[in-house]
Amino acid sequence: MSHFKRSGAPENRDTFSLLVLNLSFRTTADDLFPLFDRYGEVVDIYIPRDRRTGDLRGFGFVRYNYEDEAQDAVHGLDGRKVDGRVIMVQFAKYGPNSEKIHRGRITEEIPKPRGHVRSHSPRPRYRDDYRDRDYRRQSRSRSRERYEQDRYRDSDYRRRGRNRSISPDYDRKHNRYSSRSPGRRSPSYGKSHSPRKTPCEGTPSRPRDDRPPCSGNP
DNA sequence: GTTGAGCGTT
Numbered sequence A: 001m002s003h004f005k006r007s008g009a010p011e012n013r014d015t016f017s018l019l020v021l022n023l024s025f026r027t028t029a030d031d032l033f034p035l036f037d038r039y040g041e042v043v044d045i046y047i048p049r050d051r052r053t054g055d056l057r058g059f060g061f062v063r064y065n066y067e068d069e070a071q072d073a074v075h076g077l078d079g080r081k082v083d084g085r086v087i088m089v090q091f092a093k094y095g096p097n098s099e100k101i102h103r104g105r106i107t108e109e110i111p112k113p114r115g116h117v118r119s120h121s122p123r124p125r126y127r128d129d130y131r132d133r134d135y136r137r138q139s140r141s142r143s144r145e146r147y148e149q150d151r152y153r154d155s156d157y158r159r160r161g162r163n164r165s166i167s168p169d170y171d172r173k174h175n176r177y178s179s180r181s182p183g184r185r186s187p188s189y190g191k192s193h194s195p196r197k198t199p200c201e202g203t204p205s206r207p208r209d210d211r212p213p214c215s216g217n218p
Numbered sequence B: 001g002t003t004g005a006g007c008g009t010t
Helices: A029-039 A067-077 A098-102 A135-163 A168-173
Strands: A016-021 A042-046 A060-064 A088-091
Touching (some): A016 A067, A029 A042, A029 A060, A060 A067, A067 A088
Antiparallel strands (some): A016 A060, A016 A088, A042 A060
């Protein structure tokens, strides 16, 4: 059997899901099935894939009918080398059957990690935003709201400045927007080419460190 | 062709 029930979530009955981490990008459900099937009857194996590219994401879920089999698989396959990678098998914290796990049955059954110290490199990379759409949406909503206000405000200012619907006296009294903010510089300043080119920079005949006196830097 | 913490219907 290569494929399982592809009807999405098979059933909401007593199925225990295991999370398999540190999988190779080449490992598929078919590769995990013979490994997990040894320890019990595998109900379903699901490996999330990237919705943008469709590539494997490096982890999967294995479901068992019984908790005993699931734990046996955890103890037997956790730390096992699969496809050249040492996988980590543990009970899924989130998911359709997370309620059973949250009762406190499996949580206390999990003895302890064998010492698979996870790489302490929490780099802020957010691959997917389609997940965690609950709290992250709110967080982004607030940020987006403020962004829209700021953006709308900026647009309104530029629009007034362009249409000049307000007398110039207003601009002089509120000379904040009468001209470009001297304090705000272009974000690409210093990183890319300077917004204004000095005639000195246009002369490649001289090295950088030996800047001519025409820079006018008293 | 690349990558490497994490938690879900391709």
